[in-house]
Amino acid sequence: MITFEIFLEDFEFETIIGILPQEREKPQRIRIDACFVYEGEFLDYRLLRDFIKESFSVCFEKLEEALEYFKNTIPKHFPSIKSFKIKITKLEIFEDCKVALQIEHCCKSPL
Numbered sequence: 001m002i003t004f005e006i007f008l009e010d011f012e013f014e015t016i017i018g019i020l021p022q023e024r025e026k027p028q029r030i031r032i033d034a035c036f037v038y039e040g041e042f043l044d045y046r047l048l049r050d051f052i053k054e055s056f057s058v059c060f061e062k063l064e065e066a067l068e069y070f071k072n073t074i075p076k077h078f079p080s081i082k083s084f085k086i087k088i089t090k091l092e093i094f095e096d097c098k099v100a101l102q103i104e105h106c107c108k109s110p111l
Contacts, residue, residue, distance in 0.1 A: 001039045003082070008034045008049060012091070015056040017066065024061075028093075034086040036078075043080055051077060052086075063088050067103040075107040082107055 011034075014027035032052060036043070055073070060066040070086050084107075089100035 002041075003037060003039050004043070006036045006038065006043055006045050006048065008032060008036075008045070008052070011049065011052070013053055013056075017056070017060050017063065017090075019061050029091045030056075031089040031091055032086065033089070034084060036074075036084045037082050038078070038080045039082055040080045043078065048078065063090070063101040067101060071103055071105045074105075 011032040012029060014029050016024060016027055017030065018024065018028065034052070036048065051074075052070070055069060056066070058069060060069070066088060067086060070084075074081060074084060083105060085102065085104040087100055087102040089098050091098055093099050
């Protein structure tokens, strides 16, 4: 079977995420950069993009929670994905830098 990679790069939107009071009140801009390795002929990247954005309607306080959520849910919703890497960047936390967390996950194949 052929293996492909799909990249979502510079995917920016606003969401509520964070533990500080001001982060819980006002949406902040984040950026998602991701790579998905899949097998098969087709993976609808529109569905993948929409799934990621809609996932932020779940109330995440920490970036780690969002990444753990993706680790657990992407294999269930997209079984053709064999591994992935997702990086979430908070774009407006500090004036002199951005803050980002990343997860890399290899999905287990059924035995």
